[in-house]
Amino acid sequence: MRERTKLLLLVGAFLAAWFLPVDEPRLQRSVIEALAMLRDYAREHVLTCLLPAFFIAGAIAVFLSKSAVMRYLGPRAPKALAYGVASVSGTLLAVCSCTVLPLFAGIYKRGAGLGPASAFLYSGPAINVLAIVLTARVLGWELGLARGIGAIVFALVIGLLMGLLFRREEGARAEATDPFAGAADAEGSGARSGALVAALAGVLIFAAWGRPAEPTGWADAVHGIKWYLAGGCLLLTLWLALRRFDAPEREAWVLETWSFVKLIAPLLFAGVLVAGLLLGRPGSEAGLVPGRWIEDSVGGNSLGANFFASLAGALMYFATLTEIPILQGLIGRGMGQGPALALLLAGPALSLPSLFVLHGVLGTRKTLAYAGLVVLLSTIAGASYGALVAA
Numbered sequence: 001m002r003e004r005t006k007l008l009l010l011v012g013a014f015l016a017a018w019f020l021p022v023d024e025p026r027l028q029r030s031v032i033e034a035l036a037m038l039r040d041y042a043r044e045h046v047l048t049c050l051l052p053a054f055f056i057a058g059a060i061a062v063f064l065s066k067s068a069v070m071r072y073l074g075p076r077a078p079k080a081l082a083y084g085v086a087s088v089s090g091t092l093l094a095v096c097s098c099t100v101l102p103l104f105a106g107i108y109k110r111g112a113g114l115g116p117a118s119a120f121l122y123s124g125p126a127i128n129v130l131a132i133v134l135t136a137r138v139l140g141w142e143l144g145l146a147r148g149i150g151a152i153v154f155a156l157v158i159g160l161l162m163g164l165l166f167r168r169e170e171g172a173r174a175e176a177t178d179p180f181a182g183a184a185d186a187e188g189s190g191a192r193s194g195a196l197v198a199a200l201a202g203v204l205i206f207a208a209w210g211r212p213a214e215p216t217g218w219a220d221a222v223h224g225i226k227w228y229l230a231g232g233c234l235l236l237t238l239w240l241a242l243r244r245f246d247a248p249e250r251e252a253w254v255l256e257t258w259s260f261v262k263l264i265a266p267l268l269f270a271g272v273l274v275a276g277l278l279l280g281r282p283g284s285e286a287g288l289v290p291g292r293w294i295e296d297s298v299g300g301n302s303l304g305a306n307f308f309a310s311l312a313g314a315l316m317y318f319a320t321l322t323e324i325p326i327l328q329g330l331i332g333r334g335m336g337q338g339p340a341l342a343l344l345l346a347g348p349a350l351s352l353p354s355l356f357v358l359h360g361v362l363g364t365r366k367t368l369a370y371a372g373l374v375v376l377l378s379t380i381a382g383a384s385y386g387a388l389v390a391a
Contacts, residue, residue, distance in 0.1 A: 026288065030277050033286040037276030037317075038269060048207035048230075049099040054264075056200045057106030058257030062249070063193035073112035073120075075170050079160075082113060086120040087127065087155045096318065097354040098268055099208070100124035102260050105361050114170050115163025118370060123155035126349040131324070133219075135344065138324050142389070143337065147344045150381045154345060158373050165369055192244040199240060202233030264357050271353025275317045278352075298330065298339040301386030303379070309339035310378035313347030314355075314371060323347050338386020346378035 021027055071077060072085045100121060108117040132151070136144025163170060206229040209222055222229070241250055280287030297308040318326070327340055350371060358367040 026286075029286040030280070030288045033280045033284060034273045034276035037281045038272050040281065041269075041272050045096070045099070045208075049096065049204065050102070050265075050268075052200055052204035052207065053099045053102040054257050054260050055253075056197060056204065057102035057260045058253050059193070059197050059200060060103070060106035061110055061256045061260075062253045063196065063245075073107060073116040075113040075163075075173070077113070077116070079115075082116040083119050083156055083159055086112075086116040086159065087123045087152070089120055089123075096208075097125045097349055097351045098317070098357075099204070101264055101268070101354060101357045101361075105260060105264065108361070113163060114166055114173075114366070115159040117159075118162040119155045119159025121370070122158050122349050122374070123151070126151040126345065127155060128348065131348070135324055138328055139331065139340070143341060143344070146341050146381075146385050150341065150345050150378075150385075154349075154374070154377055154381075157377065158370070161373055162366070162370060166366060192240065196237065196240045196244070199233050199237040203230050203237060206230035206233060263360060267356040267360050268353050271351070271356035272317065274356075275315065275352040279316050294330075298343075299334045299336055301336045301338040301383065301390060303383055305336060305339045306342045306382035306386065307375070307379045309335075309342040309382060310346040310375045313343040313345075313378070314350040314375050315352045316347060317351040317353055318347050336386055337389045338382040338384075340382075341385045342378045342382025345381055346374050350374050 073082050103124065104117060104121045107120065108114070112120075127148075132144055132148040135147050206222070206226045209226040211220070211223050241253075245253070276287070278288050285292075294308075294312055298305050298312075323344060327335070327343065330343075331337075331340055355367060355371060358370065362370070
């Protein structure tokens, strides 16, 4: 770095500190809101969602053979198989945009192609069956159906376009990867590894199971016994780890999990703080960006309103299922049906914290491409749906 650049940075930091509006009430509230959002994230998501996801990612990286990943998700795998597996895997987990990141990093590091890995990255938080059903119940069956169809189509289209946009880099990456690497370790990718990952996935799914908006039906019944189910899966995980894997394997698993924690957790927490500072917690008016600006910008069904809804959704953080009551309030304040769908398609799949982490995993170009595709497709889908509803 040149000395002139260092000087300019120091002068800029000095001026920022000099004019920092620490006495401004809105800034004070925003700082408190950022810290409160970080606290809420730590209390509600780290132990029940993020920690199991880190251990799953570590297990994938250590115990799942590279040949198995390459066979189903690798660049040379049949597209129908690769994208089908990626979409179904994400659907079964039904996690939020932040919890899916360690899982995405795990399969991508293990050799999955960028296209299938991107399809998995979108499908995990977006194709949430419970969220789609609740959307239909609370916001209307038309919006619920549109959300379900849009999320499934988006997972495939975004994955295909990411693979196409970076086909040269992916081709070079595929050439550098030995398709037979790990083939001799068939035992490690067999039933014992699958059972361990499935047990961990059970901990993740049941521990993160949210309370339905209406306390009826099977979803509410599962919520009533979620901790028994999660505890049973945890006990099964511990039993499998102690009985089916030796000490060096368990040590390798812990070290790999720790590598994902070091890579992802600092960026994720920084992103949560920034999101809380700018936008506040879901439903809050205490962020630097006033909530009324968002409300005033998503009325009607103009292309601008749909784009703004998509962009806002891509930056805001939604815990699983929280987007539904927030949208219910926004629709009650005049939000159009098109922008509502645009936010539903972009919001759960992206957030400012997840963009921080994706940049660390994929780099600037791939992160911007993925985020741009989500926002663009959500805008188009919202505008089309809005015009269809208005017709």
